[in-house]
Amino acid sequence: MTRLRTENLTLGYDERTVVSNLDVEVPDGRITAIVGANACGKSTLLRGMARLLAPRGGAVYLDGKALAELRTLDVAKVLGLLPQTPVAPDGITVADLVARGRYPHQGWFRRWTEHDHEAVARALEATGSAELINRPIRELSGGQRQRVWVAMALAQDTDLLLLDEPTTYLDINHQVELLRLLRRLNAESGKTIVIVLHDLNLAGRFCDHLIAMADGSIVAEGAPTDVVTAELVEKVFGLSCLVVPDPVSGTPMIVPA
Amino acid sequence: MTTTTTTTTTDTAVTPLDVAAALRGNRRRRVARSVVVTCGLAVAVAALFVLTMMVGSFRIGASEVIASVLHLSDNPSVDFVVRGLRLPTAASALAVGLALGASGTIFQQLLRNPLASPDFVGITSGAGLAAVAGIVLLQATGLAISGLALGGAIVAALLMYLLAWRDGVSGYRFILIGIGVAVFFDGLIGYVLTRAQLSEARQATHWLTGSIGQASTSELRLLIGALLVLLPLAILLQRPLRALELGDDTARTLGTPAELSRAALLGTAIALVALAVSVAGPIVFVALVAGPIANRLLGPATGGILPAALVGAALLLVADLVAVHLLPTPLPTGVVTGAVGAPYLLWLLITTNRQGAGG
Numbered sequence: 001m002t003r004l005r006t007e008n009l010t011l012g013y014d015e016r017t018v019v020s021n022l023d024v025e026v027p028d029g030r031i032t033a034i035v036g037a038n039a040c041g042k043s044t045l046l047r048g049m050a051r052l053l054a055p056r057g058g059a060v061y062l063d064g065k066a067l068a069e070l071r072t073l074d075v076a077k078v079l080g081l082l083p084q085t086p087v088a089p090d091g092i093t094v095a096d097l098v099a100r101g102r103y104p105h106q107g108w109f110r111r112w113t114e115h116d117h118e119a120v121a122r123a124l125e126a127t128g129s130a131e132l133i134n135r136p137i138r139e140l141s142g143g144q145r146q147r148v149w150v151a152m153a154l155a156q157d158t159d160l161l162l163l164d165e166p167t168t169y170l171d172i173n174h175q176v177e178l179l180r181l182l183r184r185l186n187a188e189s190g191k192t193i194v195i196v197l198h199d200l201n202l203a204g205r206f207c208d209h210l211i212a213m214a215d216g217s218i219v220a221e222g223a224p225t226d227v228v229t230a231e232l233v234e235k236v237f238g239l240s241c242l243v244v245p246d247p248v249s250g251t252p253m254i255v256p257a
Numbered sequence: 258m259t260t261t262t263t264t265t266t267t268d269t270a271v272t273p274l275d276v277a278a279a280l281r282g283n284r285r286r287r288v289a290r291s292v293v294v295t296c297g298l299a300v301a302v303a304a305l306f307v308l309t310m311m312v313g314s315f316r317i318g319a320s321e322v323i324a325s326v327l328h329l330s331d332n333p334s335v336d337f338v339v340r341g342l343r344l345p346t347a348a349s350a351l352a353v354g355l356a357l358g359a360s361g362t363i364f365q366q367l368l369r370n371p372l373a374s375p376d377f378v379g380i381t382s383g384a385g386l387a388a389v390a391g392i393v394l395l396q397a398t399g400l401a402i403s404g405l406a407l408g409g410a411i412v413a414a415l416l417m418y419l420l421a422w423r424d425g426v427s428g429y430r431f432i433l434i435g436i437g438v439a440v441f442f443d444g445l446i447g448y449v450l451t452r453a454q455l456s457e458a459r460q461a462t463h464w465l466t467g468s469i470g471q472a473s474t475s476e477l478r479l480l481i482g483a484l485l486v487l488l489p490l491a492i493l494l495q496r497p498l499r500a501l502e503l504g505d506d507t508a509r510t511l512g513t514p515a516e517l518s519r520a521a522l523l524g525t526a527i528a529l530v531a532l533a534v535s536v537a538g539p540i541v542f543v544a545l546v547a548g549p550i551a552n553r554l555l556g557p558a559t560g561g562i563l564p565a566a567l568v569g570a571a572l573l574l575v576a577d578l579v580a581v582h583l584l585p586t587p588l589p590t591g592v593v594t595g596a597v598g599a600p601y602l603l604w605l606l607i608t609t610n611r612q613g614a615g616g
Contacts, residue, residue: 052506076512087369091557095283104512109491112284114277121277133283137558156511169482169594175616 001194003028004049004160006080008058011048017056018044019216026160031186033203037100038211039236042196043084043164045213047240049194050081050162078105080158084165086149088137092146098123101155113223123154126179129205143174150181161185162194167202175199179206202236204228212236228252274528290423291561293526295555298567306351310343311580349472350573350590351535352480353465356533356542358560358569359491361544362525362551366560368431369520371605374545375530376437381541383413385465389446392461393453402464403476403535410531413438413441420522467591469577476536483532491525491562498522498560540591542598543569543576549605 004026011052013016019041026032033232034042047053049060051067060067060191062079080101086096099128102116124130126145137145153161163182167175181204185191197203203210204224212220212227220227233241233254244252310322315338317325324330325339353385357375364373375381387409391397397405417438421431446465451457464471472480497518500508530544547569548560554568555561576593584593 023331047506052509054259072509072514073512078564079510083504083510083512086502086507087502087504089366089369089502089558089560090371091552093557095280096558098428099280100282100499100503103496116282117280118282124276129573133276133279228520 001025003063004061004194006045006049006058006060009045009048009055009060010045010057013044013053013055016025017216019213021058022218024049024211026192027209028192028195030189030208031182031195031206032209033195033197033207033213034211035197035200035203035236036219039065040213040236041216042215044211046081046162046194046196050079051075052081052083062160075102076156076158077156078162079162080153080156080188081162081167082149082153082164082166086166088193089136092108092136092137093133094124094129094137094140094151095120095151097148098129098151098155099139100131100153101157104156110153117156120155126154126185142169143171143177146170146174147181150178154185158191159193160192161192164194165198167199175245176237182206192213200228200233201246201253203244204253223252228254260300287556287559291555291559291564294551295561295564295567298551298554298564298571302351302567302570302574305415305571305578306347309347309350309574309578310339312578313338313343327600335372337603345472345474345477346470347574348481349469349477350577351570352477352484353469353472353533353537353540353549354570354573355484355488355566356529356569357540357544357548357573358536358551359488359566360526360533361521361528361546361569362548362560362562362565363491363498363529364544366498367522367526368429369430369502370429371549372545373432373435374542375526376539376541376544377439377444378432379413379417379438380410380435380527380530381534381539382439382446383416383472384410384531385539386442386449387412388445388535388538389449389461392464393421393449393457396457399473400475403473406538407531410534411527413442414523414527414531414567423534463540463589466589467540467594468470468589469537469540469573470581472536480532480536483528487525487529489564489565491529491566492527494522498562502558503559505564538589538591540573540576540594542594542601543572546598546601547572 002025006022006024009022010017010020022045027167034045036042046055048055056072056147061069062075067075099120102119103220107152124133127150129144129147129151132140132144137148140148167178179202182193186193207224210227211218212232219236221234228243230241230243233239240257242255242257243252244255258365302342307319307322307324311319312318317335317339321335322339326344327335361374364375365371384406388402388406391405401566417431417435421434450461453461478485497513500511501512501515502520508515548565551561551565555564580588580593
């Protein structure tokens with residue numbers, strides 16, 4: 001079963017086609033990582049799946065219906081996305097920002113219910129940012145800020161959550177902390193998560209499913225242990241390396257040769 | 258997400274219930290503050306509105322003013338002064354202030370920059386060029402000047418939208434192009450003025466200073482009618498504006514049609530400022546300061562459009578009181594708002610640069 005899939009999806013900007021004829025099936029209730037070298041089209045694919053980019057050809061299907069034909073607000077109740085560089089209004093506090101994740105669940109007149117408060121509280125709690133609620137975003141550290149953005153995406157309370165390079169600008173400790181958080185969310189709520197990642201070792205360690213991309217097409221797809229080989233890394237990143245089992249988890253780990 | 262989280266990352270055990278209670282308290286305080294501030298501003302604006310009609314060479318009591326405006330009394334001499342002379346100016350200050358305040362805060366939030374007031378991004382200059390060209394080249398008067406100013410503002414706005422468009426409109430490019438367009442129009446205004454006869458140049462310069470006293474009844478009716486439609490529309494558009502503030506990607510992810518919402522917001526803001534300028538001329542700085550003052554009163558990142566509109570009205574009513582009654586010689590309103598606004602602009606430029614938030 002897959003709720004989110006693409007068929008012959010072609011995406012691009014202006015004159016340039018970035019990815020073409022992609023067929024992707026996102027496994028439900030799992031964490032999928034899209035990996036690849038810089039400019040291979042992985043963020044573009046994610047943006048296409050979140051309907052931030054209209055398809056040039058083919059389509060994205062959500063629950064069997066073409067994404068382009070669904071109402072924006074209905075999509076927003078099912079599918080959330082954390083963009084690569086989100087912007088916060090000047091002076092906004094953590095509580096206010098996370099609360100804006102409730103936007104799709106509120107109408108023009110129905111404004112703020114007990115259910116909304118609970119969803120925001122759960123999101124803050126899950127990301128360990130409950131103590132920060134009255135702090136302005138500007139004053140937070142990079143790691144705290146990224147957790148708050150994840151909390152906003154969680155407050156949206158969607159079954160599917162897409163994250164575009166959420167670990168960029170984070171140190172290794174915060175990268176791992178964030179991925180552990182996503183694992184926990186996935187385990188506790190069965191949320192389907194798709195994440196664009198640079199680090200193949202972290203992807204192998206924390207994700208169930210890998211989609212490896214090069215030059216706008218998919219090179220390999222499947223469980224990390226099946227997919228990550230020295231040949232694949234050579235092909236995707238142009239790096240010759242050894243693949244050894246991670247001493248902690250046994251997942252594939254890359255060591256540059 | 259029905260399971261309660263068992264892991265907390267801190268030593269103090271905070272349960273989701275506590276957090277929800279804290280959030281509820283937060284929100285209640287914010288709503289209360291916003292209601293108090295909005296009502297307080299509305300009362301202040303109403304008081305100033307009455308006050309401007311009380312003072313002058315012929316002093317009238319508050320109750321008499323109110324009775325006369327509401328047609329509750331019948332005193333020909335009071336009615337003549339209040340309804341005939343002072344009400345149009347007071348109503349004009351009120352309407353122009355509301356329009357400028359609402360328009361300014363929409364621009365600033367949409368373009369995410371406190372400097373992005375319609376005064377600076379070419380719309381006011383477009384109106385000024387059209388009006389001055391009308392006065393000097395076509396010997397236009399009265400309503401014709403307003404019509405030209407309105408047209409000029411709209412053409413300037415469309416021009417900027419076209420120039421700034423590249424797969425959507427980004428805030429930064431819109432502001433830079435707006436400033437360029439403003440400088441270009443100001444240059445043309447200067448050129449047109451050098452070609453003018455002395456009396457026309459005088460009239461044009463007077464228009465360019467901006468004065469709420471210059472509004473005619475028909476212009477005022479148009480502005481008030483438009484406000485009755487545009488102000489509620491702006492307040493409704495507050496919801497998508499809150500999403501757009503987070504950037505286009507996040508706004509779309511949250512279910513807002515970003516381009517459509519932005520076009521509606523920009524259209525409303527442009528219509529408001531264009532009408533205000535066409536009625537009163539370019540009254541500077543009100544649109545720039547109203548939003549930030551409202552935010553100071555409401556708390557950061559609240560961005561209430563109605564409170565900002567009320568602040569705009571209060572500012573303009575005060576500026577009018579100062580311009581006409583407190584100074585030894587009556588001055589155009591634009592001179593007063595300019596004199597107060599310029600130091601604020603300097604302060605804003607210095608502090609935004611220091612915070613690195615100038616973009």
